Amino acid sequence: METREHVVAPKKPILTPKAIIHQNFGNKACYVVEEVKEVHQTECPGLNIPQMGPCLYRCTLQLPELSVISGIFKKKKDAEQSAAEIAIEKLGICPETIDPTPQEAQESLVARIAYIFSEKFLICDHPLSGHIRATLWREGDLCGLVPLSVIAVYDAKIFSLCRCINPEVESDPFLVISYIMRATANLYQFLATSERHLWIRRQSPYPQDIIESLMKEDDGSQECIQVAAIRIPSSVEQSIEDLTLHISLKEYYLDIIANELGFQDAANILISRSLGKASSETRLFFAAPKSYLLDLYSNFPNGKETLYFKGSLNARASYFAGQNIIGDAILATIGYTRKSRDLFYEDVTVRLYYRMLLGKTPGGIYKLSREAILASELPSKFTTRANWRGSLPRDILCMFCRQHRLSEPLFSITCHPFNTLSGLSGLSGSCLKVAESCGNVIESVNGVSVTTPKSSDSELFKCEIKLFSRRGDLILQCSPKDCYKKQNDAIQNASLKLLSWLNKCFKSMIVPFEQLCQTADNFNIQIYYENIFTDIFVGQSTHNGQLDAIQCNKLVESIYRNSSCDMLGNIVNSLKIEGPYSGVCPCNGSLPCIRYSVSLAVEGENVKEVIEVCDEFEFEVGLGAVVFYIEEVVTQMSVGQYAHFTTNLLTSDLIFASADDSVKMPSLLSSNCCLEYEISLIKVTEPPEERMEQALFSPPLSKQRVEFAVQQILESHASTLIDFGCGSGSLLEALLNYPTSLEKMAGVDISQKGLSRAAKILNSKLVTNSDAGGQWTSIKSVILYEGSITNFGSQLHGFDIGTCLEVIEHMDEDQACLFGDVALSSFRPRILIVSTPNFEYNVVLQRSNPPSQEQEESDEKTLLQSCKFRNHDHKFEWTREQFRQWACDLAARHNYKVHFSGVGGSADVEPGFASQIAVFKRDWKLEDDVLKHADEHHYNVIWEWNRKIE
């Protein structure tokens, strides 16, 4: 077997300029490429129509702090790389690949610090210059004292130099302060430091003329700004609360923050790396513990352990920041930028805090991308791109990695040439079915959108994902066995698999680690033990190992409590569904669109606070794409109906993340309140199969199947009918409308949902809306049973006619065979009608689908190879030959005759009928003693109707 490796990203990547920009700015980097058309006139002198030259491109790269324009290039991507390169140069970002040696870095660090305190730097626009200027307006002794922490965090160059000296600073950014201290010692003639405080000051003041010109610039700004921030107390018992920073522009904002933390001035305030979206100014501010200073001066750090454990670790803040935060912390978005001399600030609310926390979990990233925090869940399967809502799995995974300061995930695609398919061993049955037909191997991928390959030499793709820490340690590897026709499907599915497992980890953080490893196996995931907790689950704090991981993740766990269905059981209270039953209901694979609102309501009082509303929310049924009880309710509704129910209050975290008003919430939450849900079902988009059958056939294919059954009933004078796999009873209901010889009908299905729908429809037809109790029909009794049609139930023995329409393809192939045997050996109807899709007809169906952008022109054969199943719940779809084989063998085994027919299309025109039908007939009489079954099995009766006898 020959396989080729496509590695999407190399393992130790030499970073392109774009990649470097991405590392630094994430999705805040915005590339806009424009076409530059140049008129050139050289080719045809005398031609009076201006001729366009080749299309050229120019790219504008917008970053939060600056925007650059590339030169002109023939290729878009070259323009983008060029723009990125220019930006890197301007920003002084030190690309990791051309690292100086530690020795060189140390020298550069000294030079950089000297430069930072130069006059030139003071007047330039740099986040750090803003701080230095602000310290000059401070009163008295504090004038000109620049906090060390500010130098450590606001100059990217300092950080990257320190990283060259010691890569540990990546996980322990406060080491930077020590390196600055040490470098500053070399500049003692120029700069002064303090023994007891963390600041640096110039020995000699800045020249008076510079100060004066700066004064002039800043003049007149007497106003006071108010910045909303939050306090995250060190003690987990204390709740997170809002606070307001009042900053007059003549004050240094860091002093105000220090005051809030109980300190006189900013000297000992430490600042976290920026949080949330890349390059945002959202940071945590907290006070350096006294021991920190002692450590800093007594023994110069050689390992991080010495530094931080003498203070009390703020677990919430540390988890949030992915670095050690000590004592109470303030979260605020405030700072200077390159763009303007003014202080930049944005409000930080409790809501934002919870949203950011939520954004650290795979399910949370998904929820945020759908703007539906209380309703949506990360789906369990990627069926089709068209049905997926919210961020795509791959993007969520990339976001997750960024959030946890991991390297970008590495996707490796293995590509298996199509012609070696039959030789492949590890192919999963779930996404790939192989069928033999006329010597051709026919292959299709279930439920996945597939592009027709241009070359007839089609290929299959598998995707493997590796997650690495920033330092390059392998943390996780996910190697699903499933193959896909499209590279992108392989990537999305593998991403979702990895995300689903990670999500499970976040949900069940309390379980022992060993158990996690066991679950990982089921997801084809390999864990590299030492690293996973430190890198993913506690950010970068390594000290206390697992204990800490568990403690911190209790915080995240509470965010998930609302959604884990296994432990909650029945939580929906006083459910009311109102409005007439229209019969249009969501089923597996369909896309219901709902309008909903969730409110906090205080029981017995007239208090109601809406926390989440959505006017149009669409999701795919059957994948757990919404909290389970919402799906439970919606699948009981029909279009036009309205549902109302309440649940107990499960967790306050999600509520804080959704609710706009975090001020009212705490008091509401502490009163006796519940969550109140209101849902309207606006419309249902049916799965592609149904849509196709409705749109492409007239009358619709389902109606043609009913008419086919009616014809058989009339010819055979059958008086009893059993519908195997009756689903929501469409056949039974339709048969009520035809004059036939039938007197008794029964339906059996394993799906309770289907059965209850069938019951509702039949009930409204026969009981509620019926004039004269169903007098218009000859039928005297209708009964619905629950059970699997692969088990014999004696109630269903001896019916004249059995129907099994579009059911067998929903069962595994061996189960379908089992059904055939049970039906003809035990149920033994005189006639059995079995219909199932003709796979060969899919070419027609899928070509006449509104062309998706992904489809390309191709010849018939490759088109067939690329066809999808009609419905992602189908376990197989047979060609005519396969169906014939199954039916002929079955008939022979049980002494039935079989003939073939179908609906949609024609037997004589390729590729045959759309729905192929086998009609089995028994032309011999049953012996009376035929029912000698050792263990009599009875199906449960779900619903029953009998004509009243007058």
Ligand code: SAH
């Ligand atoms: N015959 C119906 C429904 C087809 S959908 C129609 O033509 O509209 C397929 C149905 O088969 C579903 O309702 C599903 O619940 C049912 N089904 C699948 N496996 C089954 C089994 N082993 N026993 C009984 N019903 C089954």
Ligand code: MG
């Ligand atoms: Mg079907």
